[in-house]
Amino acid sequence: MPAFEWEKPVLELEARISELKQFVHGAEMDFSSEIKSLERKASRLRKEIYENLTPFQRVTMARHPKRPTTLDYIGLVFDDFIEFHGDRSFRDDQAIAGGVALFEGQPVTVIGPQKGRDTKENITRNFGLPHPEGYRKALRLMKQAEKFGRPIITLIDVVGAYPGIQAEERGQGMAIAQCIEEMSFLRTPILSIITGEGGSGGALAIGVGDRVLMLENAWYSVISPEMCATILWRDSSRAAEAAQLLRLTPTDLLKFGIIDDVITEPLGGAHRDHQTTAMQLKTFIRRYLAEIINKPADILVEERLARFRKIGKFNEQVLEGL
Amino acid sequence: MLSAFKGKQKYMTVKPQEDAARREFPDNLWTRCDLCGKMIFNKELEKEAFLCACGHHFRISARRRLAMLTDPKDFEELPPLVAADPIAFPGYAEKIEQAQARTGLDDAALIGKAAILGSPCILGIIDFSFIGGSMGSVVGEQLVRGFEKAAAERLPVVIFSGGGGGARMHEGIYSLMQMAKTAQAVGRHSRAGLLYISVLTHPTMGGIYASFASLGDIILAEPGALIGFAGPRIVEETTRQRLPEGFQTAEYALEHGMIDAIVPRTELADYVGRLLAWHRQVN
Numbered sequence: 001m002p003a004f005e006w007e008k009p010v011l012e013l014e015a016r017i018s019e020l021k022q023f024v025h026g027a028e029m030d031f032s033s034e035i036k037s038l039e040r041k042a043s044r045l046r047k048e049i050y051e052n053l054t055p056f057q058r059v060t061m062a063r064h065p066k067r068p069t070t071l072d073y074i075g076l077v078f079d080d081f082i083e084f085h086g087d088r089s090f091r092d093d094q095a096i097a098g099g100v101a102l103f104e105g106q107p108v109t110v111i112g113p114q115k116g117r118d119t120k121e122n123i124t125r126n127f128g129l130p131h132p133e134g135y136r137k138a139l140r141l142m143k144q145a146e147k148f149g150r151p152i153i154t155l156i157d158v159v160g161a162y163p164g165i166q167a168e169e170r171g172q173g174m175a176i177a178q179c180i181e182e183m184s185f186l187r188t189p190i191l192s193i194i195t196g197e198g199g200s201g202g203a204l205a206i207g208v209g210d211r212v213l214m215l216e217n218a219w220y221s222v223i224s225p226e227m228c229a230t231i232l233w234r235d236s237s238r239a240a241e242a243a244q245l246l247r248l249t250p251t252d253l254l255k256f257g258i259i260d261d262v263i264t265e266p267l268g269g270a271h272r273d274h275q276t277t278a279m280q281l282k283t284f285i286r287r288y289l290a291e292i293i294n295k296p297a298d299i300l301v302e303e304r305l306a307r308f309r310k311i312g313k314f315n316e317q318v319l320e321g322l
Numbered sequence: 323m324l325s326a327f328k329g330k331q332k333y334m335t336v337k338p339q340e341d342a343a344r345r346e347f348p349d350n351l352w353t354r355c356d357l358c359g360k361m362i363f364n365k366e367l368e369k370e371a372f373l374c375a376c377g378h379h380f381r382i383s384a385r386r387r388l389a390m391l392t393d394p395k396d397f398e399e400l401p402p403l404v405a406a407d408p409i410a411f412p413g414y415a416e417k418i419e420q421a422q423a424r425t426g427l428d429d430a431a432l433i434g435k436a437a438i439l440g441s442p443c444i445l446g447i448i449d450f451s452f453i454g455g456s457m458g459s460v461v462g463e464q465l466v467r468g469f470e471k472a473a474a475e476r477l478p479v480v481i482f483s484g485g486g487g488g489a490r491m492h493e494g495i496y497s498l499m500q501m502a503k504t505a506q507a508v509g510r511h512s513r514a515g516l517l518y519i520s521v522l523t524h525p526t527m528g529g530i531y532a533s534f535a536s537l538g539d540i541i542l543a544e545p546g547a548l549i550g551f552a553g554p555r556i557v558e559e560t561t562r563q564r565l566p567e568g569f570q571t572a573e574y575a576l577e578h579g580m581i582d583a584i585v586p587r588t589e590l591a592d593y594v595g596r597l598l599a600w601h602r603q604v605n
Contacts, residue, residue, distance in 0.1 A: 163552030
């Protein structure tokens with residue numbers, strides 16, 4: 001598993017502990033107090049490192065190749081799942097997965113960008129970068145959910161909509177705009193969860209939820225730190241500084257009222273323990289779905305619109321002399 | 323009166339500077355056409371609606387655009403808003419001040435009630451010269467207020483979108499959320515059965531194209547306008563492919579079915595005016 005430079009002290013200590021345990025297993029000597037002390041030290045170190053991550057360290061966590069993908073979560077969180085394909089117009093964009101799932105017996109529509117778990121899958125899934133037909137498939141499935149009164153859960157992990165020639169030809173901007181607009185008025189409950197990367201319009205396209213949640217090591221921003229650094233300093237390697245400026249962490253976004261809650265991950269990140277992360281996700285889905293599932297559709301839509309209507313910071317201009 | 327504004331920050335009056343628009347194309351100077359390279363005397367350019375003989379449409383300020391569509395004296399502008407600095411982005415406050423001084427605008431959008439060829443409407447114009455015509459909280463809020471006013475008074479909306487940068491990076495997540503906010507305002511207005519004409523001028527990209535600008539009942543564009551989601555350089559760098567001839571131009575968008583028509587600048591007032599008249603509703 002690829003390790004980050006900043007977490008190496010923890011990983012080294014963990015390796016030493018497991019070595020010692022192996023050694024003890026075959027030996028007569030009692031090392032239990034040493035092991036305990038080392039474990040205490042490791043736990044302290046873990047807390048110290050993982051609870052003080054910089055924004056960019058969180059961005060890199062969100063991009064960890066072993067981080068659970070949308071389909072991983074679907075497998076772990078839901079009782080059953082049937083995937084649906086295609087936008088009924090052009091093709092099936094595998095960068096977005098979606099279908100009907102059972103959540104504790106309740107049928108729901110689940111949709112999310114799907115990154116590949118290896119190079120081969122990444123090629124078929126275009127690294128989880130959707131084309132317009134991906135967003136049109138997502139919208140089709142969301143309208144289907146509305147028709148059958150199913151709640152919608154969107155799991156968001158996407159660097160951005162694909163910036164390609166064909167994507168532009170087929171109306172990438174238009175597909176995103178239509179997704180945002182129509183999703184806003186759907187008469188069924190919507191829970192949006194940013195599980196990894198929340199890259200700009202490509203994320204917002206399926207992020208117009210009644211409740212918006214975020215995993216602890218996810219990011220959500222108008223622009224990626226790399227692109228921001230390129231614009232500011234013509235140097236994408238200064239992404240860490242840009243990440244600091246953009247205020248893209250769940251802590252900031254919760255403060256801004258953009259998201260409703262932060263889903264904690266196991267110490268060290270979701271990639272270290274898929275199962276525990278998924279159970280945590282399940283707890284939050286249960287809690288927040290319960291808040292919206294029984295609301296009358298009119299109220300649901302009104303509240304959803306009001307939620308976004310109030311976002312923005314500006315000053316009413318006061319004319320001098322008044 | 324003062325007590326009514328207690329607790330609010332006071333701002334200098336930003337007078338619409340008549341010469342601000344003039345500074346773009348100073349009277350006694352020449353401008354080179356981006357398309358054919360010809361030098362044109364600015365006074366001549368003004369007479370020709372800022373068009374080159376080759377057909378190139380020069381980018382123009384919101385105020386100039388306004389004057390081409392309606393009598394500016396009858397334009398009832400929405401109460402001004404000014405940008406806050408919501409994520410304390412370095413250099414943003416100065417950037418706003420400079421843009422205000424340079425353009426005479428409060429922010430990148432000029433929005434108000436107007437009449438085009440006698441048909442009342444809410445008219446919005448995005449000005450590229452104000453931080454690339456990008457959308458932050460002020461532009462988002464003004465657009466939403468425009469659509470809300472239009473819905474309340476049962477008026478059509480006409481928006482000229484010329485925002486190169488799309489969402490305004492300096493406001494972080496707040497600018498991204500303006501995409502949702504404006505799309506929803508269009509949605510409410512549309513669901514009330516009212517007309518929205520979106521006119522894409524050079525350039526309409528990114529978060530502006532991927533929200534309100536794409537959602538018109540009728541979408542028009544000026545010849546040669548750059549229209550798209552991702553910038554051409556990013557597309558080229560990502561795909562490592564040569565971009566097709568005319569990629570992301572208005573003509574390209576028309577060919578691919580993304581817009582209704584391309585209308586030259588000189589015909590726009592008449593064209594939009596006719597459409598408004600044909601959709602006129604009895605209140």
